[in-house]
Amino acid sequence: MPDIETFEKISDLFKQLGDPTRMRIFWILCHHEECVIHISARMDMSSPAVAHHLRLLKTSCLVTSRRQGKETYYRASDSDKAQALHQMIEYLMELT
Numbered sequence: 001m002p003d004i005e006t007f008e009k010i011s012d013l014f015k016q017l018g019d020p021t022r023m024r025i026f027w028i029l030c031h032h033e034e035c036v037i038h039i040s041a042r043m044d045m046s047s048p049a050v051a052h053h054l055r056l057l058k059t060s061c062l063v064t065s066r067r068q069g070k071e072t073y074y075r076a077s078d079s080d081k082a083q084a085l086h087q088m089i090e091y092l093m094e095l096t
Helices: 004-015 020-031 036-043 047-059 080-095
Strands: 063-067 071-076
Touching: 004 020, 004 080, 020 036, 020 071, 020 080, 036 047, 036 071, 036 080, 047 063, 071 080
Parallel strands: none
Antiparallel strands: 063 071
16 A cells, blocks of 8 residues: 555645636646746636746646746646646546
């Protein structure tokens, strides 16, 4: 049986996507790269609110960023973890 730390890491990951707003942002970033301003407009949210969610997703290594001039662009990480979560979200969307 895996140790408790493994289950804590998995639980923390699900907590990140337990918020529907973060899940929507993650889903958007799985499909294409965006800057905070474009995500804000798409989500009808303030830029600071979107930035807060992006910070949490980035801390979980689900999202990466790159800077181009004054803008920072975000996208889903190429990690196995992010790809698996994206596939799981897509599958669950089909079921509902």
